[in-house]
Amino acid sequence: MSPDHPPGLDLDRLRGLLDRELPGLAQGPLTARLIEGGRSNLTYAVSDGTSRWVVRRPPLGHVLATAHDMRREHRVISALHPTAVPVPRPLLLCEDEEVLGAPFYVMEFVEGTPYRTAEQLAPLGEERTRNAVLSLVDTLVELHAVDPAEVGLAGFGRPEGFLDRQLRRWSKQLDASRSRDLPGIDELHAALGRTLPGSPAPAVVHGDYRLDNVLIGADDRITAVLDWEMSTLGDPLTDLGLLAMYSRPPVLPDSPVSTTALAPGHPSPAELIERYAARSGRDVSAVSWYTAFACFKLAVILEGIHYRYTLGRTVGRGFDRIGDLVPAFIDHGLTALREG
Structure with a gap:
């Protein structure tokens, strides 16, 4: 299939839908390219030669609709677009699988750069790198300040028992992909269960909040927060714990996991936590638990990928x-709990 017709995107059918639902939006012939970097749902940049848009759909051959819920993603960015949280403007949700073979949505194209490695950040220099990462914290504060009920997200999740449910969910995921001895992981899981903190008032939680899931503009500020597939209503400090985890240098120098924390000028986890606390007014005294939980969750995700690799199911x-x-993430989690 040609680059202008990437897999999973029938441009003729897409054009027909746009002309019916948003007449006049597209002027010339459509071209498209798959935007690399996404780990789950597929994202395409579409252009008519003058304007650009983004189409997002589930992966090809997906099975679990709940894991790739386009309606849910479209709903959260539609709710957040009028707020101070920078998200692309949603244009269209299509749940008719006859068009592209799966539900999808169309949103505006936002200029900006996703930084995934220290090498990509290095040309910015220390001051600009620092400003970009601090902007990440400030935007998280804005997200957690949104009143879910005021933006129509009152029923977006089940905040009661959120942490306990999350811990059980990731424990089940671990059991499903456990194929080797992993010293310390059962100890980490048990310790997290014993020290479960009381959650603050629920907020809109992104679920995978880190530097490579946002776009940074020319002024080093965030132009858009992307990849809302794990968003829900829940404990906002889970986002902070994840951000803190990703903001320490990776455990392997050539890590396939984000290496942005190695960039000169990148603030320390402690500085990011302090800034979040000062700007949000939230009690972050239990943040070590949330960092440890983020480590457990990532260890489980990575073990699942490793398991699929051993079965020859990764490309x-x-x-x-x-x-x-x-x-290494198991050890980091245990250390975070001991130091907390």
């Missing part, structure tokens, strides 16, 4: 090193 580079990361 691409770097999967052979994923398994080496798992013990």
Whole structure:
């Protein structure tokens, strides 16, 4: 299939839908390219030669609709677009699978750069890197300040028992992909269960909040927060714990997991936590638990990828090193709990 017709995107059918639902939006013939970097749902940049848009759909051959719920993603960005949280303007949700073979939505194209490695950040220099990462914290504060009921997201999740449910969910995921001895992971899971903190008032939670899931503009500020597939209503400090985890240098120098924390000028986890606390007014005294939980969750995700790799079910580079990361995240989680 040609680059202008990437897999999973029938441009003729898409054009027909746009002309029916949003007449006059597209002027010339459509072209498209798959935007690399997404780990789950597929994202395409579509152009008519003058304007650009983004189409987002589930992966090809997906099975679990709940894991790739386009309606849910469209709903959260539609709710957040009028707020101070920068998200692309949603244009169209299509749940008719006859068009592209799966539900999808169309949103505006936002200029900006996703930074995934320290090498990509390095040309910015220390001051600009620092400003970009601090902007990440400030935007998280804005997200958690949104009143879910005021923006129509009152029923977006089940905040009661959120942490306990999350811990059980990721424990089940671990059991489903456990194929080798992982020293310390059962100890980490048990310790998290024993020290479960009381959650603050629920907020809109992104679920995978880190530098490579946002776009940074020319002024080093965030132009859009992307990849809302794990968003829900829940404990906002889970986002902070994840951000803190990703903001310490990776455990392997050539880590296939985000290496942005190695960039000169990148603030420390402690500085990011302090800024979040000062700007949000939230009690972050239990943040070590949330960091440890983020480590447990990532260890489980990486072990699942490693398990699929051992079965020959992964395609691409770097999967052979994923398994080496798992013990390091287990150790990081246990250390975070001890130090907390």
